[in-house]
Every structure is written in structure tokens, then in C-alpha cells.
Amino acid sequence: MIVEIRCHKIEVFDNIQDMGILRFQKFNKYQMMANEVGHTFDDYDARTTKALSFLEKGMVSEAIQEISNRRLTVFNAYNENMPKGRAFAVMVKRIDDKYYKGINPDDLDEVLVHLERIGLGHIKSMETLTQVKKKSKWNWKYIFQKIFKI
Helix, strand or coil: CEEEECCEEEEECCCHHHCCHHHHHHHHHHHHHHHHCCCCHHHHHHHHHHHHHHHHCCCHHHHHHHHHHHHHHHHHHHCCCCHHHHHHHHHEEEECCEECCCCCHHHHHHHHHHHHHHCCCHHHHHHHHHHHHHHHHHHHHHHHHHHHCC
């Protein structure tokens, strides 16, 4: 899949099943981090609301876990750790003529800096991420139907 921004072309994987094993694992890691913990004030607020709700219902252990997750949300925000951004960076094959094959945090940060430099916005990157995940969901459904002849 090619995403165009201004005069730049960003090639991303069409679906997550096309990724190599280690790249796929990194993608899942960052997606889980984003879904479970978060990194924004909205995520922090949602965690606080959820913890208070648990406490109102007498669910103390769940509230404690939620407060722990809230702490990690602040940690991510303070350290400028954006799991969804890194999940998107994992999906990038190339930007213009520069190919990206590394998946360690420094490599992914390099991708994010390059995307920032060419002007890819947060909304466009999240739309692309969502689009690829939707395509991947349908691929998994097809695979399971073939295996189990549903």
C-alpha cells in the first residue's frame, strides 16, 4: 500500500500477515501497549474514571490494577513513548527511496522522525494503521474459513 503525502511516497505493508515474524511480533507488542496502557491525557482520564468506577463497586483489586495502568500511561506520555506511532513505524517498508528494515526502538524512532520531516500527520498515520488492521482482519477470517471449511 502506498500512502502519498505532498510529493512523498510511503510504502506500508498491505496487511500484517505480510510482515516477517519479528516485525509482526513488534507490531503486536506496540498495539497491545497502546490498547492496554495508552499514552495521552485522554487515556489517563479514562483510566482514572475506570479506577473510580471500580472503587464505587468495591472492586479494589481491579482499581489497583487500573491505577497501575494509569501510572504507565503517565510514564509513556512523559517519556514521549507513543506505542501506536511505533506500531505504525513497524508497518513502514520505505519512504521515497529509503528502505527501513530494522525494528529496534532506535530504527522505529528514525522512521518516525522521517515521517515527521515529510509532514505525515498523526490522523493520517492512524487512518492508515486502521485500514491495514481492517484488511488483516478479513484475511484472518478467510484463512480460518479455509482451514475449518466454515
